[in-house]
Amino acid sequence: MISQTTIDTVFETARVEEVIGDFVQLKRAGSNFKGLSPFSDERSPSFMVSPAKGIWKDFSSGKGGNAVAFLMEHSHFTYPEAIRFLAKKYNIEIEETEQTDEEKANTDVRESMYLVSEFAKDYFHNTLLHSEEGKAIGLSYFKERGFTSETIKKFALGYSPEAWDAFTKEALGKGYKLEFLESTGLTIPKDDRPFDRFKSRVMFPIQSMSGRVLGFGGRILTNDKKAAKYLNSPESDIYHKSKVLYGIFQAKQAIAKQNNCFLVEGYTDVIQFNQAGIENVVASSGTALTPDQIRLINRLTKNITVLFDGDAAGLRASIRGIDLILEEGMNVKVCAFPDGEDPDSFAKKTPYEELVKYLDENAKDFIQFKASMLMNDAKNDPIKKADLIRDMVVSISKIPDRIQREVYIQECSRIMDISEQVLVSTLAQLVQKDVAEVGKKLKQEQKDKAFEVVKNDTPAQVQKIDILYGLERKIIEILLLYGNKTEEFEDVLLKANEEGEIENVIEKKQYKVFQRIYLSLQEDEVELANPLFRDIFKSLTSYYLQNENFNIEQYLMHLQPEFAQEVTDILMEDERVVLHNWEGQNIFPKSKNDTISQYVSETILTMRWYLVDRIIEEIKSSISSEPGSDNIEPLSMAMDYSKLINSFSKKLGRVMSRYSN
Template sequence: MIAKTTIDTVFETARVEEVIGDFVQLKRAGSNFKGLSPFSDERSPSFMVSPVKQIWKDFSSGKGGNVVAFLMEHEHFTYPEAIRYLAKKYNIEIEETEQSQEEKAEANEKESMYLVSEFAKRYFHDILLNNEEGQAIGYSYFKERGFTNETIKKFELGYSPDTWDALTKEALGKGYNLDYLEKTGLTIVKEDKQFDRFKGRVMFPIQSMSGRTLGFGGRILGNDKKAAKYMNSPESDIYHKSKVLYGIFHAKQSIAKQDNCYLVEGYTDVIQFHQAGIENVVASSGTALTPDQIRLVNRLTKNITVLFDGDAAGLRASIRGIDLILEEGMNVKVCTFPQGEDPDSFARKNSYDELVRYLDANAKDFIQFKASLLMDESQNDPVKKASLIRDMVTSISKIPDRIQREIYLQETARTMDISEQVLVNTLAQLIQKDVADTGKKQKQEQKEKAFEVVKNENPEQARRIDVLYELERKIIEILLLYGNMTEEFEDVILRANAEGEIEEATEKKEYKVYQRIYLSLQEDEVELANPLFRDIYNDMVNYFHQNESFNTEHYLMHLAPELAQEVTDILMYEEREVLHNWEGQNIIVKQKDQTVGQYVSETILTLRWYLVDRIIEELKGSITSGPDSDNTETLSMAMDYYKLINSFSSKLGRVMSRYS
């Protein structure tokens, strides 16, 4: 178990904008940062990071929290794993305390699969470097590929011994569960035996963006024609090949810095480029490019350069991925290498400067690339050329940005020597078809939801703001932002004047903001109506009573997830668009020239006024009619409450309209 002192050090050191910046491309937006949501498919940034508050909020998915919450949401870390990740990032030594049996039992299945995968990575790497067979076969292979010792260690390359159950025996001997070895695909279990999946292969660990080991790629070195040259881990709870890019962990910072990502096909392509000095490169690991893989890159940059080898036969099929990249609103270029060369071999033969010059000179816009590639195929055949042009316009139709589409149409018309108007008409037809298809889909969805519609709903009532909800939320916001501040408040007291008569007087007194709110609600015997706000309020008051200072990040640490989520929502709410007409709804919004004390007093008075007004409405509803009715007591109580409302209005300095 990680010691509390270590956890405190991690929270004091870690910067939310630095950590999230490893996963999402952030751009300065005033005092905050913004970027594309890593939790949903969006093209307009709605993901906000506040360095001042050290929290983040994703307005598209509703998620939010501190730096640990981000890692738990994005990387599916447990709390201890997130702390360990941050400690490693900031070179903080982890102090351990003894873990109870109950805590050990809490490790879930997914976590166990991660642990098994991490063990396998270390095992394969150790065999490569320190085992006789590993050195003679695996290490020699990597050296022949031109990889240095530093590169081999950086990518933690390994070797799986050419025996049936070397890894399985070692893992079971270390106490790892056979069930998890099977679920990660490391071990194949039959009725009467169990054996290693990657027997006799050099190993490439596949890591997530945060560096977690998800699975492996293994290359066979023998001449067994029956065995697949490359083999990947099977799909599992932790490894989904369509959502992973090989090398993303090592490339993410360089991609964001260079604002470009090179996309290749194989493991060795990535490794060789890194060794040559170009680190902003990832691979689809031989699988067809998927939207999820593209979105991984989209979080870091809008620019992708796809690198193809000189094998023309494979190019036609590979360029289908370009349309997927365009659909995600990204900019794509294509670069091919000379005949017989691939990124791996070309990087091995050329220096860093030569490689950079080649990439800069030969990276073509996708329109130019498609035109040159497909024109060779059409060979001046009018029918094939028409098909080629339609293919290019289809790609352009995938681009979300209208201005970009227009520019690409002009480029295509010039390159293909065809009327721009013809291309515009063709594009319009394609877009119209897409719109029609989308419309049909939406109509079907609306039909399915038709039975869920509430009939005869009053539109005006639906638009009304829940005033009590907003006022209670405002109280939580005040506690979060100003709770520990000391402010001057006016107290109304009763005292005797010179003639001995009792009269009201005011005196100024300093309180902590949280104390003022607590005493005011206690005085009125008010309990917040919203259960979530009530739990947060009670928790915060206890926290203030027990701690001399209030740190938002530390406070979020101990909250239950549902409470932490609501606290984050409240703290980041001001970063979203400001709702209009709050004053018209009698909901106080702090003005720049207003003191915190005034703001607190107005909010509490407004809540009191609202609650008294509801009591008056209940009293009015209890009035009976008829010759025997006696409503004297009820009317008297109502009049007393009306006097209270006048008092509130006087203190607020304005006549307030009715809520009801």
């Protein structure tokens, strides 16, 4: 178990923008950073990071928290895993305390699968480097491919022995359970003698963006025609091949920095490019490109350059993925290598400067690429040329941005020497067809819903706005943002004048904001109605009483998850202003920092007004309409409370006017 000292050091050291910056492309927005949500498919940024507060908020999904919460949400880390990840990132030595049997038993299934996969990665890598069989077969193969020792280490390449159960026997001997060896696909069950899936293969670990081992690819080195050349881990709770990209862990920082991602097909393409000095490259691992894989890249950059082998058949098969990239609103270029070359072979024999130059000079816009590739087939055949143009317009129709579509239509008109008006007309028909299909689908869904029989005990009612909830939430917001600030407040005191008459006297006093709120609620004998807000209020006032300075990260660290989520939501509410860039439109929202005491006084008075008004309504409901009923007392009470509301009204008016100049 990780010691509290280590956890405290991690929280003090980790910078939320640095941690999240490894997974999301962030751009500065004032004192904050913004980016595309890593939790939903979006084209406008709704993800905000506040370095000053040490927290983040995703307005599209509602998720939020600190750096540890991000790793737990994004990479499915457990709390200890997230701490270990950050400790490794910031070179913090981890102090351990003895783990109880109960804590060991609580490790969940997914975590066990991750642990087994991590062990397998280390086992295969060590076998490659240190066993006689691994060095003679696996290591010699990688050396023949031109991979250096540094590259082999960087990608944790490995070797699985020829023996039927070498890995399985070793894993079981180390205490790993057979059920997790089988659920990850590393071991294949067979009666009483389970055996290794990847026996006698060189191994390529497949890692998530955060570096977790999800599965493996294994290449056979013998000429066994019955065995597949490449074998991948089966689908599991942690490995979904349509949602991962080989090399994304090693490439993520380079992709964000270069603002471009090279997309190839195979493991060795990625490794060879990386070794050549071009690190912003990933592979779809031999599977057809999927929207989930494209969105993974979209978190880091809007630009993809697809690298194809030189053979025409491969080009035509791979070009289908371009439309998918366009549909996701991304910019795509295409680069083909000379006949007989692939990214692996070309990068292996080409010096870095020449390789970069080749990619720069040969990366074409997808319109130019399609035209140059398919025009040879069309030549002087009008029908084939018409089909080619139609194919290009279909690709253009996939682009969500209208301006971009317009530009590509102009480019297509120029390249293909055809009227722009004809292309626009064809495009309009395609877009209209897509819209019609979407509308048809929507109507069908509505029709299906209409036939669903839904039984309700009570008729649906229009949800009322919960005023008290809003006021109590505002009190928590004030405590979080300004609780430790000292402000000047007005106190109304009863004093005798020179004539001996009692009158109201206004005195100005300095209070900590949290003290002012606490005393005001005590004075009114009011406790927050919402249980969650009530608990947060107690924890906040307790924290302020025990700590001279308020540290949001330290405070969040000790909160229960549901408290931490609500606190993050409240703290990041103001960041919506930054996301919408109001100032860029010459709209300047008023900062609460300028009028903190006014904001506090308004909120408390408004809450008092609301609560008293509710009391008046209760009194009114108790007044009897029966003849001869004695309603003097309740009417008198209602009148007294109405006078109280009038005083609140006057105070609110004075508070507002005081700060209006």
